[in-house]
Amino acid sequence: xxxxxxxxxxxxxxxxxxxxxxxxxxxxxxxxxxxxxxxxxxxxxxxxxxxxxxxxxxxxxxxxxxxxxxxxxxxxxxxxxxxxxxxxxxxxxxxxxxxxxxxxxxxxxxxxxxxxxxxxxxxxxxxxxxxxxxxxxxxxxxxxxxxxxxxxxxxxxxxxxxxxxxxxxxxxxxxxxxxxxxxxxxxxxxxxxxxxxxxxxxxxxxxxxxxxxxxxxxxxxxxxxxxxxxxxxxxxxxxxxxxxxxxxxxxxxxxxxxxxxxxxxxxxxxxxxxxxxxxxxxxxxxxxxxxxxxxxxxxxxxxxxxxxxxxxxxxxxxxxxxxxxxxxxxxxxxxxxxxxxxxxxxxxxxxxxxxxxxxxxxxxxxxxxxxxxxxxxxxxxxxxxxxxxxxxxxxxxxxxxxxxxxxxxxxxxxxxxxxxxxxxxxxxxxxxxxxxxxxxxxxxxxxxxxxxxxxxxxxxxxxxxxxxxxxxxxxxxxxxxxxxxxxxxxxxxxxxxxxxx
Amino acid sequence: xxxxxxxxxxxxxxxxxxxxxxxxxxxxxxxxxxxxxxxxxxxxxxxxxxxxxxxxxxxxxxxxxxxxxxxxxxxxxxxxxxxxxxxxxxxxxxxxxxxxxxxxxxxxxxxxxxxxxxxxxxxxxxxxxxxxxxxxxxxxxxxxxxxxxxxxxxxxxxxxxxxxxxxxxxxxxxxxxxxxxxxxxxxxxxxxxxxxxxxxxxxxxxxxxxxxxxxxxxxxxxxxxxxxxxxxxxxxxxxxxxxxxxxxxxxxxxxxxxxxxxxxxxxxxxxxxxxxxxxxxxxxxxxxxxxxxxxxxxxxxxxxxxxxxxxxxxxxxxxxxxxxxxxxxxxxxxxxxxxxxxxxxxxxxxxxxxxxxxxxxxxxxxxxxxxxxxxxxxxxxxxxxxxxxxxxxxxxxxxxxxxxxxxxxxxxxxxxxxxxxxxxxxxxxxxxxxxxx
Numbered sequence: 001x002x003x004x005x006x007x008x009x010x011x012x013x014x015x016x017x018x019x020x021x022x023x024x025x026x027x028x029x030x031x032x033x034x035x036x037x038x039x040x041x042x043x044x045x046x047x048x049x050x051x052x053x054x055x056x057x058x059x060x061x062x063x064x065x066x067x068x069x070x071x072x073x074x075x076x077x078x079x080x081x082x083x084x085x086x087x088x089x090x091x092x093x094x095x096x097x098x099x100x101x102x103x104x105x106x107x108x109x110x111x112x113x114x115x116x117x118x119x120x121x122x123x124x125x126x127x128x129x130x131x132x133x134x135x136x137x138x139x140x141x142x143x144x145x146x147x148x149x150x151x152x153x154x155x156x157x158x159x160x161x162x163x164x165x166x167x168x169x170x171x172x173x174x175x176x177x178x179x180x181x182x183x184x185x186x187x188x189x190x191x192x193x194x195x196x197x198x199x200x201x202x203x204x205x206x207x208x209x210x211x212x213x214x215x216x217x218x219x220x221x222x223x224x225x226x227x228x229x230x231x232x233x234x235x236x237x238x239x240x241x242x243x244x245x246x247x248x249x250x251x252x253x254x255x256x257x258x259x260x261x262x263x264x265x266x267x268x269x270x271x272x273x274x275x276x277x278x279x280x281x282x283x284x285x286x287x288x289x290x291x292x293x294x295x296x297x298x299x300x301x302x303x304x305x306x307x308x309x310x311x312x313x314x315x316x317x318x319x320x321x322x323x324x325x326x327x328x329x330x331x332x333x334x335x336x337x338x339x340x341x342x343x344x345x346x347x348x349x350x351x352x353x354x355x356x357x358x359x360x361x362x363x364x365x366x367x368x369x370x371x372x373x374x375x376x377x378x379x380x381x382x383x384x385x386x387x388x389x390x391x392x393x394x395x396x397x398x399x400x401x402x403x404x405x406x407x408x409x410x411x412x413x414x415x416x417x418x419x420x421x422x423x424x425x426x427x428x429x430x431x432x433x434x435x436x437x438x439x440x441x442x443x444x445x446x447x448x449x450x451x452x453x454x455x456x457x458x459x460x461x462x463x464x465x466x467x468x469x470x471x472x473x474x475x476x477x478x479x480x481x482x483x484x485x486x487x488x489x490x491x492x493x494x495x496x497x498x499x500x501x
Numbered sequence: 502x503x504x505x506x507x508x509x510x511x512x513x514x515x516x517x518x519x520x521x522x523x524x525x526x527x528x529x530x531x532x533x534x535x536x537x538x539x540x541x542x543x544x545x546x547x548x549x550x551x552x553x554x555x556x557x558x559x560x561x562x563x564x565x566x567x568x569x570x571x572x573x574x575x576x577x578x579x580x581x582x583x584x585x586x587x588x589x590x591x592x593x594x595x596x597x598x599x600x601x602x603x604x605x606x607x608x609x610x611x612x613x614x615x616x617x618x619x620x621x622x623x624x625x626x627x628x629x630x631x632x633x634x635x636x637x638x639x640x641x642x643x644x645x646x647x648x649x650x651x652x653x654x655x656x657x658x659x660x661x662x663x664x665x666x667x668x669x670x671x672x673x674x675x676x677x678x679x680x681x682x683x684x685x686x687x688x689x690x691x692x693x694x695x696x697x698x699x700x701x702x703x704x705x706x707x708x709x710x711x712x713x714x715x716x717x718x719x720x721x722x723x724x725x726x727x728x729x730x731x732x733x734x735x736x737x738x739x740x741x742x743x744x745x746x747x748x749x750x751x752x753x754x755x756x757x758x759x760x761x762x763x764x765x766x767x768x769x770x771x772x773x774x775x776x777x778x779x780x781x782x783x784x785x786x787x788x789x790x791x792x793x794x795x796x797x798x799x800x801x802x803x804x805x806x807x808x809x810x811x812x813x814x815x816x817x818x819x820x821x822x823x824x825x826x827x828x829x830x831x832x833x834x835x836x837x838x839x840x841x842x843x844x845x846x847x848x849x850x851x852x853x854x855x856x857x858x859x860x861x862x863x864x865x866x867x868x869x870x871x872x873x874x875x876x877x878x879x880x881x882x883x884x885x886x887x888x889x890x891x892x893x894x895x896x897x898x899x900x901x902x903x904x905x906x907x908x909x910x911x912x913x914x915x916x917x918x919x920x921x922x923x924x925x926x927x928x929x930x931x932x933x934x935x936x937x938x
Contacts, residue, residue: 023602023838034569034840036923038854039847043742046857047876051713053744056609059842067839068571071599071831075580078595082579088588096583099536104766105573108547113559114768115904117896120552124767127546138528149621149769152811152823160660167666188811188821192632194664194671197816235517266515267522290828291596292586292618292788294770310660331665333656336562336624336757337768349543355533364511371506371514388514411589421589426812444502475591478795482590485793485805489782491615492605 020073023060024493033064058495077476078291079420085446089392089423089435090183090231092261092283094366097353100286100346109345114337118322124341125321128314131348132298135279138359139257140268141300144279145309146339151258153334154278154297155189155225160331161276161301161308162223162252163193168308168329173222173251179208181232181427186225186256195222202429206232206385210241217249227256228272229263229390231427231435233370243273252276252305260284261439262367262391265360269300276301285347296343310334365440366391369447373436376451380458384430391439397432405461405468407432412479413460413471417453556900556929560880560920561709562623562651562735563768564760567924572762572835581831586788586824590803596827597802600790603834610737610837611754612745613776618788619825620773623757624654627703627733628661629775629786629820630753634701634729635662635673636819637784641700641728643674647686649708651735652909658703673700684712684873684882692722699728701753706732706746707739710918711856711880712873716749729753737761737774738922739878741849753777762836763829772829783809786820848923852879856921859930863919866938872916880920882906885937888915895936902937 043052062070079086086093104110112121132144148154159176166172176190179200187197200216203209213224224246228236236242243253255274261284263269269277281287282295289295301309307329315324323338354362367390374383374393381395397407411421411434423435438447460467472478508514515523534542547553557565576582580595587593600618607616620626631644644662646655655677662673676694681687686704695702702723704714720730732746734756746754759771777785783806791805811818840848856879863869863883868891872882885891888905895902903919910916921930 020598022598022605023834024605027842032841032843033571033838034844036567036844036848036851038851038923039844041850041854043850043853046853047713047742047878051743051876053612053742053748055842055846056741058609059606059845060838061842062838064569064571064839067835068574070838071575071835072578074595074598075575075578076595077592077598078580078584079589079592080580080583080585082583084592086583086585088585091585093583093585096579098579099539101577101582103540103543103547105764106544106547108544108550108553110764110766111553112550112767113552113557113565113765113901114563115559115561116550116552116555116557116901120555120901121550121767123546123549126549134530137530140525149625149826150822150824152821153621153625156661156821160665163667164665172664172666184810184812184815184818185821185823187816188814188818191816191818192661192671192821194667235515237517237519240519240521263526265526265528267518267526271522271525288582288828289585290582290826291584291593291599291831292824292827294621294772294826294829295824332660333653334625334660335657335769336622336651336653336771339768340770341767342764342770345543349539351530352534352539352542353536356528356530358533359528359530364514367514368502368506368511372502375505375507388517412591415589415592420592423588472591476594477591477799477801478797480590480793480795480801480803482793482803482805485791485803486808489789489805490792491782491789491805492601492608494605 018073020070022493023062023070024058026066026070027061029061031061031063033062033067084418084420085442085450086420087422087436087438087450088420089437090258092437092439094286094439095441096286096288097350100349103349104342104345122321125314127348128344129316129321131344134351135298135300138264139277139279139300140270142303143306143309144298144300146298146344147310147334148278148297148299149335149340150293150295151278151280151297152185152189154299155185156192157299157310157334158254158276158278159189159193161305162254164308164331165252165305166222174220176222177216177224179226181230181429182225182227183231183256183258190225205387206234207236208242210238210245213242214245217245217251219249221249221251223252223254225254225256227258229259232384232394233389233392234385234387235390239272258283259391262363264363266363270302276305281343281347286350287343287346294340294343296340362440369438369440369442372447373438373451377454380455384433392435392437394430395434396430400461403461403465405465407434409468409471410434410457413457413468414453415472416474419450419453552901556932558903558919558921558933559901560736561904561918562653562757563765564736564920565765565922565924566738566760568762568764569839571839572832575835576828576832582828587804590801594801597790599831599834601802603830604790606834606837607774608776610740611756611776612747613754614779615782616774616776617785618790619830620775620787621826622769622771622773623733623735623755624657626755626773626775627654628658630731630755631658631662631673631701631703633753633784633786634731637781638700641698643676643699645676645678645694645699645702647704647708648677649680649686649710650703650705650733651709654733683875684710685714685875686719688718695722695726695728697726699726701729701731703731703733706734707736707878710873710882711877713743713876713878716746720750724750736878738849738852741845742853758833761833763832770826770829772826772833784819787822788825851923855923855925856881859921859933862934863937868938879922880918882916882918884916888917891937892917898936900932900936902933
C-alpha cells in the first residue's frame with residue numbers, strides 16, 4: 001500500500017504511536033464518503049457557465065472510514081484536560097463536564113435558526129436571560145450582554161463602550177493605563193479603540209499601588225485596564241483605592257475578568273469599583289477551550305455604561321422575551337446573531353449544576369490547590385513574589401542559571417512526565433516565568449504526581465541537565481524548529497498540479 | 502492540604518482580599534442540581550424553542566444543511582475539545598495538523614494562496630478584513646461597502662472600523678454602494694464612490710440576496726483605483742460550484758463556515774474563514790499554523806508568524822484576537838474531508854437545483870414574483886401582495902417562509918427571502934408552496 005509523501009520523512013511508527021499523513025495525501029482519485037440526492041444534474045440549466053468552477057483541485061477524495069481513522073489518530077496526538085493535567089496558567093483549564101456537551105446538542109438548541117420569530121425561541125431567550133442574571137450575580141454588575149464571541153472580543157466591546165461613554169460626556173480622552181503585568185490583549189484592544197497606552201509599574205511585591213495610579217491619572221486618561229487577581233496570581237489589595245483614583249479624575253475602570261475563577265463568593269468586581277468587565281465562559285464556567293475556541297466573552301457593566309451595551313439586547317415583557325435593536329447609544333453589533341449560543345447553553349448548565357455554593361466552593365478549592373503547589377515547590381523553584389497566591393502561582397527561572405536549563409526546557413521535560421506545561425515566559429515582568437494554575441477539578445493525588453515531576457526535573461537540571469535540555473523524547477515529535485518555520489513559512493499543502501485561483 | 506499550606510481553614514487564604522469586599526461577596530443563586538435535574542431543565546427549555554420543529558426556509562447568514570454523523574463523532578473526542586491553543590506543539594499535533602489541513606481547504610475553497618486558522622464568524626472576519634486593508638494602505642481611509650453585503654456584517658464592520666468621536670488612525674470613512682434593480686451591487690454608482698482614497702471595496706459573494714455578484718467588473722474597478730477587493734461569503738456551500746473569489750483577483754476573501762458541517766445553534770458558534778494573498782501574510786490577523794521539522798527530520802506543525810500577534814506585539818498587533826474558533830474549524834475540516842471533491846460540487850448543484858425549482862413553482866402560483874433577475878445560488882427574493890400577512894399565514898401552517906426583508910431594507914417591504922437547500926425534501930417544498938399559495 002502506498003503511504004504518500006510521508007514515507008520520505010523519518011517519522012516513526014511503532015506500537016501505539018501511529019503515524020498519520022495529511023488528509024490530502026490519503027486522497028485517491030474517485031474515492032468518496034458522501035452522496036447527495038439530486039447532485040448529478042447539469043448546473044448549466046440554472047446558472048451561466050462562466051460563473052462556474054469545476055471540482056476543486058486537490059480536495060480530499062477519501063472514504064468515510066478513512067476520515068474517521070485519520071481524525072481519531074490525530075486526536076491521539078493531543079493532550080487535553082480530559083487526558084492530562086493541564087496546568088496552563090491564566091487559562092483555567094478545568095474539567096469540561098460531558099453532560100454539558102450532551103445538552104448543547106439537544107435538537108431544540110442545535111437545530112434552531114437565529115432568525116426565527118422570538119415567540120418560537122422562548123426557551124433559548126429564557127436561557128439567555130437567566131444566564132445574564134447569573135453572571136450579574138457572580139460579578140455584582142448591573143447588566144450583562146452575552147454577545148461577544150471570546151474574551152478578547154469582550155475586551156474590545158468593553159473598551160468601545162468606555163470610548164462611547166466619554167464621547168457622550170464631552171470628549172473621548174486619549175490614554176489608557178495598563179499595568180506592566182497585563183495580558184497582551186489589553187493594549188491591543190485599547191489601541192483598536194484609538195487609545196494610546198501608558199504602562200503602570202507594579203510595586204516591589206508585584207501589586208499596583210493606588211498612589212502610582214493617582215500619579216499617572218490626568219484628564220486625558222479614559223480608563224485603567226486591570227486584571228484582578230493579577231497575572232502573578234496575587235489579589236490587588238488596593239483595588240478599591242485604585243478604582244477611586246481613576247474615578248476621581250473621571251476615568252473608568254475596565255476589569256479583565258480572565259481570573260474570575262479566583263473570585264466567586266470571595267469578592268465581586270463591581271464592589272471593587274469595576275465599571276465594565278469581560279467574563280470568559282471557557283475559563284470560569286467550564287465550556288471547552290476547543291483547541292483554541294470557540295470561547296465566549298460576555299461583558300458586564302455598571303448602570304452608567306448600560307446604554308452603550310452592544311445590540312441586540314434582550315428584553316422581558318411579563319413572561320415573554322424579545323430581542324431589541326433600538327438602542328441609540330449602543331456601540332452597535334460586534335458579531336452576527338446572538339453570541340456563541342452553544343457555549344451559553346453549556347455555561348448555563350454548569351451554573352445550574354453547581355449553584356451559588358458550588359461556585360464558591362470551586363473558587364476555594366482552586367485557590368487551595370494553587371497554594372498547595374506553591375508550598376510544595378517553593379523550596380525548589382523560586383517564587384516570583386513570595387506571598388499567598390490566589391488561583392495560580394508564578395515561579396521564575398532563578399537558581400537554574402548555572403545548569404544551562406531554561407524555563408522552556410522545564411516545560412518540555414514536563415511533557416515527558418505526562419503533563420501539559422504551565423504558561424511560560426508570561427507575565428513578562430518575571431524572568432523565565434512558569435505560571436501554574438491547577439483549578440479545582442484536580443485531585444490531590446494528581447497534584448502530588450505533578451509536584452513529584454517538577455521536583456524530579458529540578459534534580460535532573462542540576463545532575464543531568466542534558467536530559468532536560470533535550471526533552472521531550474516521549475512525544476510523537478521532538479522539539480520543532482519554530483524559527484525556521486517562521487523564516488520560510490509553509491502554511492498549506494499544495495497539490496502537485498497547478499493551484500487554483 | 503491545609504496542613505501543608507499552613508492555614509486552619511480555606512477561607513484563611515483570602516486575607517489579602519479586603520474584608521469589606523468579602524462581606525458582600527455571597528453568590529445568591531439556587532442550590533446546585535444533579536445531572537438528571539439539569540438535563541430535565543434544559544430539555545424543558547429546548548422544547549419551548551418550537552421553531553426548531555418547523556419547516557425552516559430561513560437563510561440570511563445561517564443555513565440548514567445536513568451534517569454527516571462522522572463530523573460530530575470526531576468533535577466529541579475530548580482530546581480535541583478539552584485542549585487549548587497549541588502552545589506546546591509536541592503534544593498538540595492533532596490540533597495543529599487539523600488546522601493546517603483546515604488552512605489548506607479554506608485556501609482552496611476560496612481560491613486564495615493562504616488562509617489563517619479561523620476567526621469568530623463571517624461578520625467579524627469581514628471587519629478584520631477591513632482593518633487589514635486599512636493597515637496595508639495606511640494613507641487611505643475610505644472603505645466602500647455594498648449595500649447588498651449582509652446587513653449584520655456591515656454593522657460589525659462599523660463597530661470595528663470606526664471609533665466614536667474619532668478621526669485619525671483606526672477610524673474608517675465607510676460609504677455604502679446601492680443595489681441595482683437586478684439584485685447586484687450597482688456598478689455605476691459604485692464607480693462614483695471608489696476613489697484614490699479608497700482602501701477597499703467589500704461585496705458579498707453570493708451577496709445577502711443570494712445573488713452572484715459580477716466580481717470581474719467590481720474587482721477591476723477597485724484595482725483601477727488601487728483599492729483592494731474584499732469578498733465576504735455567508736453561504737460557503739456556494740463555493741463548491743461558483744468560481745472562487747481568488748479567480749477574480751480578490752485580495753482578501755472571507756466567509757462564514759457554518760454551512761460546512763456546523764449546526765445552526767441559534768446563530769453561534771460558527772467560524773470565520775479568512776484568506777488572502779501570500780504577500781499580505783504578515784499583515785494578516787489571527788493564528789497561523791505552519792509546517793516544521795524536529796531534530797530528527799520528522800514533519801510536524803507549529804503556530805507560526807506569532808510576531809504579528811497581541812501577546813508579543815501588544816498595542817502594535819495586527820488584531821486583538823487571541824485564539825480562533827478551533828473546534829468549529831475542525832468540524833469544517835472533517836466535513837469537507839467527508840463530503841470531498843465530488844461531493845461538495847454535487848451538494849452545491851443540489852442546492853442550486855432545489856432553490857431554482859422552488860422559485861419556479863412559487864412563480865406559477867401567480868402570487869409571487871422574483872424580485873431580482875441576476876443569477877442566484879440557494880436563496881432568492883420574492884415579491885407579493887401583503888408579504889407580511891402571507892408570511893404570518895404560512896407560520897400558522899408550520900412553515901417559516903423565509904426572512905421578511907423590511908427589517909433591513911424598507912424599500913423591499915413586500916418581499917420574502919427564501920432559502921432552499923438539500924435538507925428540504927419534496928414534502929417540505931410542497932408545504933412551502935401550499936403555505937404561500
